[in-house]
Amino acid sequence: MLTLSPDQNHVSLTGTLVPHGQVQINKSNGSTIEVTSASLCFEGDTIITDSNGTAELNFPDGSGIKIKENTWLTIKEARGYAYILQDGKPGTMIDMLALDLTQGEIFGALASNYHNDNWNNNEGDEEHSTAMLISDKRLLVASLNLPSVLAAGTKNAELPWYQNSSQKKVRVKVDMPWGVAAIRGTFWHNVVNQNGSGSTSVLTGECQVTAGGQTVIIPPGQFTAISGVLSPPSPPVPMSPQHLQQWNGEYQWFLKMVNNMQNSSPLQPGPPPSQPGPGTPPGGMTTEMLNSIHQTTPQFGALPPPVRPSSGRGPSNPSVNRVAAPTASPAPGTYNAVQSVSLSCATPGASIYYTTDGSDPTNSETRMLYSEPVYVATTAAIKALAVKSNLTDSEVKTFSYVIDLDSAAVEADKNTLQIGFAGSDSQSSVTQNINLPLTGTNGSVIAWSSSNETAVSLTGTITRTDTAQEVTLTATIRKGNASTAKTFDLTVMAAETADNYGRSYPVMAYDPDNNRYLMVYFKHDLAIRDYNLYGRLVAANSDYIGSEFPIRISQEYSNSSYDYKPDVAYDSINKVFLVVWNEGALTESKLCWDIYGQIISVNGEMIGDAFAITSLNDEKNQITPYLDFDNINNRFLVAYKHNVSDTSYHDDIHGRFINIVDGNPVVGEDMEIYTHSNYSQSLSDVVFNGEDKFMVPINSYRYCSLMAVNAVAGEVSEPYYFGSTANRPSLAFDNVNQRILAVWDSGVRVYGGFINQDGTKDGEPFQINDESNDEPWNVSVAYAGGSFYVAWEHEKYYDYNNSYINILAKNIDATTGEMSNQIEVTTGANQAKYPFVCGSDSGALVAWTEEGDGVPDVIRLHYLASPVALASFTAAPQAADIILPADITVNLTVDKAATAYYAVVQEDNLGFNTPAPIAQQLNGLFFCEGGWVNHYGVVPVLAAGRQSLSGQATGET
Numbered sequence: 001m002l003t004l005s006p007d008q009n010h011v012s013l014t015g016t017l018v019p020h021g022q023v024q025i026n027k028s029n030g031s032t033i034e035v036t037s038a039s040l041c042f043e044g045d046t047i048i049t050d051s052n053g054t055a056e057l058n059f060p061d062g063s064g065i066k067i068k069e070n071t072w073l074t075i076k077e078a079r080g081y082a083y084i085l086q087d088g089k090p091g092t093m094i095d096m097l098a099l100d101l102t103q104g105e106i107f108g109a110l111a112s113n114y115h116n117d118n119w120n121n122n123e124g125d126e127e128h129s130t131a132m133l134i135s136d137k138r139l140l141v142a143s144l145n146l147p148s149v150l151a152a153g154t155k156n157a158e159l160p161w162y163q164n165s166s167q168k169k170v171r172v173k174v175d176m177p178w179g180v181a182a183i184r185g186t187f188w189h190n191v192v193n194q195n196g197s198g199s200t201s202v203l204t205g206e207c208q209v210t211a212g213g214q215t216v217i218i219p220p221g222q223f224t225a226i227s228g229v230l231s232p233p234s235p236p237v238p239m240s241p242q243h244l245q246q247w248n249g250e251y252q253w254f255l256k257m258v259n260n261m262q263n264s265s266p267l268q269p270g271p272p273p274s275q276p277g278p279g280t281p282p283g284g285m286t287t288e289m290l291n292s293i294h295q296t297t298p299q300f301g302a303l304p305p306p307v308r309p310s311s312g313r314g315p316s317n318p319s320v321n322r323v324a325a326p327t328a329s330p331a332p333g334t335y336n337a338v339q340s341v342s343l344s345c346a347t348p349g350a351s352i353y354y355t356t357d358g359s360d361p362t363n364s365e366t367r368m369l370y371s372e373p374v375y376v377a378t379t380a381a382i383k384a385l386a387v388k389s390n391l392t393d394s395e396v397k398t399f400s401y402v403i404d405l406d407s408a409a410v411e412a413d414k415n416t417l418q419i420g421f422a423g424s425d426s427q428s429s430v431t432q433n434i435n436l437p438l439t440g441t442n443g444s445v446i447a448w449s450s451s452n453e454t455a456v457s458l459t460g461t462i463t464r465t466d467t468a469q470e471v472t473l474t475a476t477i478r479k480g481n482a483s484t485a486k487t488f489d490l491t492v493m494a495a496e497t498a499d500n501y502g503r504s505y506p507v508m509a510y511d512p513d514n515n516r517y518l519m520v521y522f523k524h525d526l527a528i529r530d531y532n533l534y535g536r537l538v539a540a541n542s543d544y545i546g547s548e549f550p551i552r553i554s555q556e557y558s559n560s561s562y563d564y565k566p567d568v569a570y571d572s573i574n575k576v577f578l579v580v581w582n583e584g585a586l587t588e589s590k591l592c593w594d595i596y597g598q599i600i601s602v603n604g605e606m607i608g609d610a611f612a613i614t615s616l617n618d619e620k621n622q623i624t625p626y627l628d629f630d631n632i633n634n635r636f637l638v639a640y641k642h643n644v645s646d647t648s649y650h651d652d653i654h655g656r657f658i659n660i661v662d663g664n665p666v667v668g669e670d671m672e673i674y675t676h677s678n679y680s681q682s683l684s685d686v687v688f689n690g691e692d693k694f695m696v697p698i699n700s701y702r703y704c705s706l707m708a709v710n711a712v713a714g715e716v717s718e719p720y721y722f723g724s725t726a727n728r729p730s731l732a733f734d735n736v737n738q739r740i741l742a743v744w745d746s747g748v749r750v751y752g753g754f755i756n757q758d759g760t761k762d763g764e765p766f767q768i769n770d771e772s773n774d775e776p777w778n779v780s781v782a783y784a785g786g787s788f789y790v791a792w793e794h795e796k797y798y799d800y801n802n803s804y805i806n807i808l809a810k811n812i813d814a815t816t817g818e819m820s821n822q823i824e825v826t827t828g829a830n831q832a833k834y835p836f837v838c839g840s841d842s843g844a845l846v847a848w849t850e851e852g853d854g855v856p857d858v859i860r861l862h863y864l865a866s867p868v869a870l871a872s873f874t875a876a877p878q879a880a881d882i883i884l885p886a887d888i889t890v891n892l893t894v895d896k897a898a899t900a901y902y903a904v905v906q907e908d909n910l911g912f913n914t915p916a917p918i919a920q921q922l923n924g925l926f927f928c929e930g931g932w933v934n935h936y937g938v939v940p941v942l943a944a945g946r947q948s949l950s951g952q953a954t955g956e957t
Helices: 161-165 241-248 251-262 285-296 407-416
Strands: 010-012 015-021 023-026 034-035 039-041 045-051 056-060 064-066 072-082 090-109 172-176 180-191 197-209 215-216 224-226 327-329 333-335 339-344 353-355 374-376 380-387 395-403 445-450 471-478 480-490 502-511 516-525 530-539 545-553 561-571 575-586 591-601 606-612 622-630 635-643 651-661 664-667 669-672 693-700 701-711 716-721 729-733 739-746 749-756 759-768 775-784 787-797 802-811 834-841 843-848 859-864 871-875 902-908 911-914 925-930 938-939 954-956
Touching: 015 023, 039 716, 056 902, 064 251, 090 251, 197 241, 197 285, 197 701, 215 224, 241 251, 285 716, 339 353, 339 380, 339 395, 353 374, 353 911, 395 445, 407 471, 407 480, 407 545, 407 787, 502 561, 502 834, 502 843, 502 859, 516 545, 516 561, 530 575, 530 843, 545 575, 545 591, 545 606, 575 635, 575 651, 575 664, 591 635, 606 664, 622 651, 622 693, 635 693, 651 693, 669 693, 669 716, 693 729, 701 729, 739 787, 749 925, 775 843, 787 834, 787 843, 802 834, 802 843, 802 859
Parallel strands: 090 172, 333 395, 561 622, 729 775, 775 834
Antiparallel strands: 010 072, 015 039, 015 056, 023 034, 023 045, 045 072, 056 064, 064 090, 072 090, 090 180, 172 180, 180 197, 197 215, 197 224, 327 339, 339 374, 353 380, 380 395, 445 471, 471 480, 502 516, 516 530, 530 545, 561 575, 575 591, 591 606, 622 635, 635 651, 651 664, 651 669, 693 701, 701 716, 729 739, 739 749, 749 759, 775 787, 787 802, 834 843, 843 859, 859 954, 871 925, 902 911, 902 938
């Protein structure tokens, strides 16, 4: 059923792109398609032609865009309007087509609303319901207006309620770097030059151009020029010879567009139009339009040369001396894709004329000379005639094609349909919720069914039981009357059983090639003194990938060994991780500690066996290793505490270089990094400076300094002194600004200081945490995407002997040093300890140990997104002015069941509940993912009227 109500007739609008030469489409999902045949185009697609390519973008109502060479054109919005064609079938006309012409040149044809007696609208005239008509008042150009008015053919007819909105309606907008062209019809031309200048001309119809704060209306036969960005348009003047030459070069395309518009015109009420009398050529629409155009642009075009009629005095054997009838390939029939129809004639040197509007190519003024394949995107008939001098014309052949694009669309969507799995899940191993697409890229609608909705719901929710479950999902893909189905066989894995092991001391390294982390941690059962080293892959957004896996399994302490204090780094050359730890072993005389390592693939597989890094025979203790990777010299530095005495705990700092060659570790000689004759030393980090040195922060008695280890020769220098009260500095390197941020705790404060690549001080240290009397501990820092992320323990006593420990964090701009507000990663009665921050391409991940009372320790994760400006305001915004992504979880938990309405609020000590600031306060204000700038933010108004702002941690092992 087709209603007359405009609000209920809106449909999706799809174009057909016909390439000529090198043409590609950049899809909205980021993929790129090289177009070699007719292809469908959708909202969000970008069409790119090179110096050898042009294209035609055709729409169902006969409208089209001719895209010239070296052009970038984006379909920003494509909305259609349903109507009825002359043959009674449903059609779709352009209701709104918004284009972005970044550079290049386009010609446009818009099926519009014009009178035959007033084709060129005079200023002040309303664009009423009738279209351009010929003498029988039959509609020839597709119109947005509907039959009850079209039939009258009167200029001043009063429009019914459902058509008022279409008067003077702009249905095509072309955004260009210097401004915008608003198109009402019918043929226009836009140019954007590389230097930013451009022009717009109108052959017929009307166009409004706005640039540099000024607007001009371009009447038929005139053009305006724009000298550059921010420049106003020039006053309209008649087309220059250059513009006329450009239009005349597209004359055949013009004729084709006129035919397309006529073929796609709406159904008319009343009796059918009278047929033309004998000798009356059909196709008066073209003559009508050309006559109108010639009033303003007499130099445009020329009617096609008339076909030489048969004289009737042909040879006595016409079958021998008659031109062979044209043939078409592919053969006429029903197809589910756009067809490229080639016409040919067996008579050498014959020319072929054809029409697509049903008229006879023998004498139709709408006929066209065949020179390239005819693209058939909708059901149509091609009538063709072959002619040659001194021969009798061929018979007229009709080739009918039925195009069922809906079937093509559902088949295409079936072929590309995939289920979205989390982490390393697959069809054969499902452990987490899945994403079930509800629409296809070609406009289909997808409905799902499940053979076991308890295990896999219709929304993709996974419920695991004690045993694995086999489930079949069926996707039914529909568009129009076409439908197909696709099945997926899934295995939902059995639920993991809980164990009595605690998990603690997490460390991480980031793999940028796969955008994920390897997290390594200590897994232990204190009751039986079972200590193990485990790993788990983690996605950049904190989702776990697969299950945990053992790295080093130890037995009972009295029998063999146990593992402790791991660290991990990523080798960006060999694409592997190196994990190091200290491991104790009982000898005949005592317990001795050494440093071990294990190479791990990016998929979490062990490469070779664990190997010793320090000597197992010197009976000295080597513990607490730290490492980082030098991507210039392709080597790691592992630094550790080295006990120099058999009888005392006097530790110096030593280190070794490790290279990975053909998947095998090559361990260098032990070298001394720092020693002191009187005091024992400790270290807290190792970071490569991006050039030639590893930086190692050292704590000694009332002394904290930075040691620089030459990455090639191993020479050591001491370029930086932190101060006597600095405790356990953590380092992160900024590869953009080529400097390091060191952070440390000192008393009740967390400090930071920038350090140059050579280890010298870059400015004075600064306080990071907000002022308080509570104690910070275990500070960690990472660099990611232009920011440093700092996290620390915050211990707050609630009585004389007892305290809660939570994790706090801040974001620091790596260039300006500007800090975000303090982020409460955890809140409440927690014992959250040992935070570790690791950066990725898009943000940072914080991991920490949460100790429980009488329950095993667990590791929790929290994702801190890089600050990205999502909205800015220059005036007081209203509800629904801002649409935010639904996955923001930093400082703000977005309830995905919330409505799409958002309110602007001000942060104060009581929470985010102050009324919106006034416009003056909002000037230049930005809301950023990962933090609030200037204490303002945008928060969702939930369906229940409350605001969810907890920012809770996610993920747990």
